[in-house]
Amino acid sequence: MGNKIITITRQYGSGGREIGQKLAENLGVDFYDNKLLEIASGDSGIHKSHFEENDEKRSNSFLYLLSTTYGQGGVPFDDTLFFAQLGAIQKIASQQSCVIIGRCADYALRDFEGVVNIFITAPFEVRVKRAIECYGITKKHSEEYVRRIDKQRTSYYNYYTDKRWGMPQNYHLCLDSSALGIDGSVVLLKQFLDDFYK
């Protein structure tokens, strides 16, 4: 039996990260989110702060493009970051079972065996509420903020991969986290994974 690799893509404020964390705990495997950036940073020699600025969004400002350093071969800087993360994801997945959140992980591991791709959604108003209550977003800016993060994730994914973010055919399972709640979602996903990997 090879590694069990679970990738979780999620709408902002859907609780996808928390679900991923609890699922990893339940399965007894490592969970990769920010930690991924450290590994990528360690391997590529690019300082961690550069990853954090570019985390899952694509710089589309012309001024930014002018001001960033070009890497080897004239590759725009955030492309270098992307490929560094991609390499880190592939390295981890070849070594161990794990849960990976975002970072186009489903795309990075498209040729790997034993990968389960999950997409977590929730209704817009639920996500706005979560943004306010859990992420400290001010009520006034919450709706606009949620839309903006979704848009960033979508354009990042669509730019770097040959797929379209959030289309159900990319995933084995898509789940509205508000249907069963966070814990109920973890239980259902565990059931799915137990059956898939048996």
Place this chain on the structure above:
Amino acid sequence: MGNKIITITRQYGSGGREIGQKLAENLGVDFYDNKLLEIASGDSGIHKSHFEENDEKRSNSFLYLLSTTYGQGGVPFDDTLFFAQLGAIQKIASQQSCVIIGRCADYALRDFEGVVNIFITAPFEVRVKRAIECYGITKKHSEEYVRRIDKQRTSYYNYYTDKRWGMPQNYHLCLDSSALGIDGSVVLLKQFLDDFYK
């Protein structure tokens, strides 16, 4: 506890209909697919054969439009059919628990309580194989046929509803039926529904 209404939207050849049938059996509720057309036909006075021609596709041929009969108030004929089906779906759902396949049922029941919307997918090559083996589609035309049916369902749904067919935010759960197989999918969906309705 109100009615348990499960709507199943599906990509052609994904086994969504078979999953729905087995799920309905498992839950001890009625299953509506073609039967729906009979009810709609019975209520609206429109002969069943007209429904079957128009089942989940929208006539986009100009010649067809010229040749069809306009109903009351100058509504194009297939719009009359759509609204007749919509009414039939709402009538059934207000009377009993059931599983309903396609027919924009999730849209028809958007204001009803206790509705679970499910979307069934499968990889393209799996669906082509199913079309050949289960639906008698010739190998030569199978790929084109599968694409065409999906396109028909998409444009039918997108035309008549204010949503976009197959977007994960329309559904509580989307499932790739090839991940666990037909029977495994039924087991998982039953688990989801048990938890949702408890």
